[in-house]
Amino acid sequence: MTKPVCCCWVFLLLGSLPAWGHRYDIAIDPRLSLLQVRLCFDGAAPTSLTSGDRRAGTYLSDVYIDSPEPAGRVSVRRGRMRLQDIAADACIAYKVSLQQIAQGRRSSHIGDSRLLDIRSWLWRPETVPASTQLHFSMPAGVEVATPWPPLPGRRHGFLLPDTPADWSGRVAFGRVRKTSVNVAGAELHISLVGPFDDRQIDEVRTWVRKTAENISGVYGRFPVVNAGVLVMALGDRYGSGPVPWAEVQRSGRPEAHFFINQNLPLAAFLADWTPTHELAHMLHPAIAWQFKWFYEGLASYYQNVARARGGQLSQRQAWQKLYDGFERGLKQSRQPDRRGSPKYMEMYWRGAAAALLADVRLRKESHNRHSLDSALSQFQQCCFAPVKTWDGFAFFRRLDELTDSRVFSSIFGKYARSDEFPDVLPVLRDLGIQVKRGRVHLTDESDWLALRTDLMTKPVVVGVQQSGGLSLPAAGGR
Ligand SMILES: [Zn+2]
Incomplete structure (x- = not known):
């Protein structure tokens, strides 16, 4: 059965690196206060970049053309970065203040880790060309979790799919551990942000797997072949339940985000409806609010x-x-x-x-x-x-x-x-x-x-009557 995968996933499934495309190099300082971004274009530069957030321009500094012979002009106005007369294969650079993003409520903390909305700092063409790559340089002891598919063989390298610029996505920097579970033909990539010990990570894997199995019972397979699951440790700061907040975000790839009290027992997560509700959102596409x-x-x-x-x-x-x-x-x-x-x-x-x-x-x-x-x-x-x-x-x-x-x-x-x-x-x-x-x-x-x-x-599989020998009355019966 052919799965609907985007071109980026096809590259991954083939196990080969994509051809060269636009390339982002992103560095973050050890205090997680400043992002330095360098974007190099493959061929002609676009005429403008957008972040999907009109306020993102206020977080920027030091925007310039970063090439040996910098020709052209770059300016930022009304949520758009305009690129005029930029040479082919040129690079631009910019810095983003994470402290200002925090003031604009596009950032939050989990302990000493930081969560960022990608729309606050990722300036991108309106249409992202295939094979656009992102590479992160991380200080010692700092990990990154992103909603993007990883580049094979590159520890902090990712492919940037062309999902709409105004879709929300979340990147985590800091104390991040990663694992995955395979369920019904799909791989769920789990990133855990905050103070999780090994036993708690095992328990997260257990309830994520069980929840994905529940959803696979809707039509016999999990709806998203490569799904993300971002789990954030809140402790008991927000009420007594195991999952005080959860949501699905779709930029890059569909991801379920769970803010949890990691100190509660596994049974509390297995009894809670929230995980199944959240993964059920992967059964439908993005639909107007x-x-x-x-x-x-x-x-x-x-x-x-x-x-x-x-x-x-x-x-x-x-x-x-x-x-x-x-x-x-x-x-x-x-x-x-x-x-x-x-x-x-x-x-x-x-x-x-x-x-x-x-x-x-x-x-x-x-x-x-x-x-x-x-x-x-x-x-x-x-x-x-x-x-x-x-x-x-x-x-x-x-x-x-x-x-x-x-x-x-x-x-x-x-x-x-x-x-x-x-x-x-x-x-x-x-x-x-x-x-x-x-x-x-x-x-x-x-x-x-x-x-x-x-x-x-049991699910109804298309074209297959699954009533198991139990007869159904004719349509139009009471
Ligand atoms: Zn919901």
Whole structure:
């Protein structure tokens, strides 16, 4: 099966170095306060560079043409570095104050390590040519973690993929240790920032592997062949949970970032929904923020479905957690709007409820040949190259085309255009799920028991009926 890999990954898979392209040489001082960057162009220089952050110009100093015979002019204005009459194969140099970046909130500390948003310092062409390389010079005892694929045989060398300039990415300097796990055809590259001991690193590997296995249960493989996982040790400074904050960033390659209390036991991480929710975001591409309700809902739906398939929840527990989420969302949707108080519960669970409606309708209409799983699987195979942000409606239309249906445009399109909270109770009743005093009961009173069981136990592989001999009623049944 051909995996959708970008040209850079093809170079890596072939095991050969790419041809020479633009080259960045980056040095950081031992106090982690100043970056010195030298960018040499391969052939003609672009007319301008951007960082993706309009404030990045304020962090710059000593910008100049660094060539034996410096011709041309370089100037910085309104978030753009303009290059005029620069000779072919010329170099430019600039310095970036990390202290000023910290004041601009594009930087943070984990102990004595520093985290930087790449948009604060990486000035790059609007379109990055293939084979553009970055090479870091690190002081003794300082390591670097980046969201970019490594250059083979180069300890601090990386390839710069052409993901959009305004996508966020994170680089860590300091106390960084690296490891990886292989799951279902994918390699997850884990970087740990902060004071982790060997036992804690083993435990991180265990819960990352288990979480990736959960997500692999959605359609039989992990969605991103080379994914990044950045784990940062917060200790107990931010609440009592194992993962006080997590997010996915997509510049370079999709990466899940976990800020954790590394001192809690492994069991706390295995019981937490956050890791599965976060890796579930790798099932979908970058989608415009106006559709946050959709992609957060998708991840909220799969954080329960995937944990059930992975054996971390029973079927009843998974349905209970979905029902509880729907109730929290519905309750918040009925509360008056208050400025400055986003309705997160409504947003996440409105999308999850729509995901359940779409999944069940698709399975019914296609006699279990298609599902939300198979739609996302087909999308991953045809269209997953991480080079653009999808409009939500375009994404729904593409899923409709892949499943030969109108399910996505009609259901998600409807809730994109209204604030109505989806009514899931008829679907739950249809699946033989009764609710008494808030407690979910799985009954045998349904024609759709096989569908209900399949949904929580196994993926629908495209074109393969997986009902395991259990007969499904004809489409259009109750
Ligand atoms: Zn999320």
